[in-house]
Amino acid sequence: GMTYDDPWMTIHNKIEGAINYTNLIFIPSIRPPDIFTPEKKVSIKLYVKKVFITDNCEGLLPSYLRFVKGVVDSSDLPLNVSREILQENPLLDKIRTNLVNRILKTLNLMKEKDYEKFKLFHEEFSSVLKEGLQSDFTNKEKIADLLLFESSSKDAGEKISLSDYVENMDDSQNEIFYLAGESRSQIENSPYLEGYKSNEQNVLL
Numbered sequence: 001g002m003t004y005d006d007p008w009m010t011i012h013n014k015i016e017g018a019i020n021y022t023n024l025i026f027i028p029s030i031r032p033p034d035i036f037t038p039e040k041k042v043s044i045k046l047y048v049k050k051v052f053i054t055d056n057c058e059g060l061l062p063s064y065l066r067f068v069k070g071v072v073d074s075s076d077l078p079l080n081v082s083r084e085i086l087q088e089n090p091l092l093d094k095i096r097t098n099l100v101n102r103i104l105k106t107l108n109l110m111k112e113k114d115y116e117k118f119k120l121f122h123e124e125f126s127s128v129l130k131e132g133l134q135s136d137f138t139n140k141e142k143i144a145d146l147l148l149f150e151s152s153s154k155d156a157g158e159k160i161s162l163s164d165y166v167e168n169m170d171d172s173q174n175e176i177f178y179l180a181g182e183s184r185s186q187i188e189n190s191p192y193l194e195g196y197k198s199n200e201q202n203v204l205l
Contacts (some may be wrong), residue, residue, distance in 0.1 A: 011106055019094050025070030025103070031124040035067060042066045044088075047073040053081060059092045064132035064143075066101060067125050070101070095182035104142045111146060111161070119159070122148050144172055149178070152193065153202040156184050165204060182187075 007026035011160035014022045025044065034040050043066065046057040050073060054106060060072060076091055086092060110149075111118040132143045148159035165176055187205045196203050 002170065006115075006123075009106065011102060013102070015098065019074070019091055019165075020076055021072055021074040021095055023070065023072045023099065023102075025068050025099070027103075027125070028070055028123065029120065031067065031128075034199070035128055040066055043069050045071045047071060048079050048081060049073070049194075050077050051079060054082065057084055057086060058064075060096055062096075062132065062136055064129055064135060065100065067128055068103060081156065083117070085174045097179075100136075100139060104139060104146070107146055119148070122159070123148075130166060144169075149204040150184060151202050151204050152188075152197065160204075165202065171203065176204065177201060181205070 008029035010024070010026040011197075012022075014025045032040075041056045042058060042063060043055065044057055044060045046053045046060060047053045057072075062066060074094060074095065075090070077089065078177045107118070107121065110121070125145055129143060129146060133140055136143065144162055146161075148161055149165075150156065150158065151160055151165065154160060162176065169176075179187050179190060179192055181190065184205055187193065193203060
């Protein structure tokens, strides 16, 4: 059977240049049961020159990517690095920016190239990823591009992205229509939906 340690996707790269580090990170295929507990921390292990430093380096990834596991090994940080130094270190910010970009880019690529596989990821982790919309303004658009929604024009269980939605809007529509509720059946019985349905307008549910 699947365990949440089976990687859904693995990213391995070695960065050399202004900063030098290697990372091996993976996204598990199943959401760990404690992902929404307040004490759930980012679980990336930090090594400096192959020496283990810490396994909860808050600075390496934002908390909306806390489902990512793995290791980062940097040859630029000092070996006697303390937690205080880690919090202030501009190198760490650079590594973090690179990692976040790499993860979001890889996810987006997967969405374009293997939509079925991407849907499995979305099912497990999109609710965690959504937190990034409120906390990571730099990457807000990239995160929004990774989200999928049910809509009134599709059958239950079928999802579309925001860009799919916008592509299929007719020229007179300038906004994305959505209706929120507890369940699809509850939303479908909403009187608000009637008018849109009769105008054949698609509404995200």
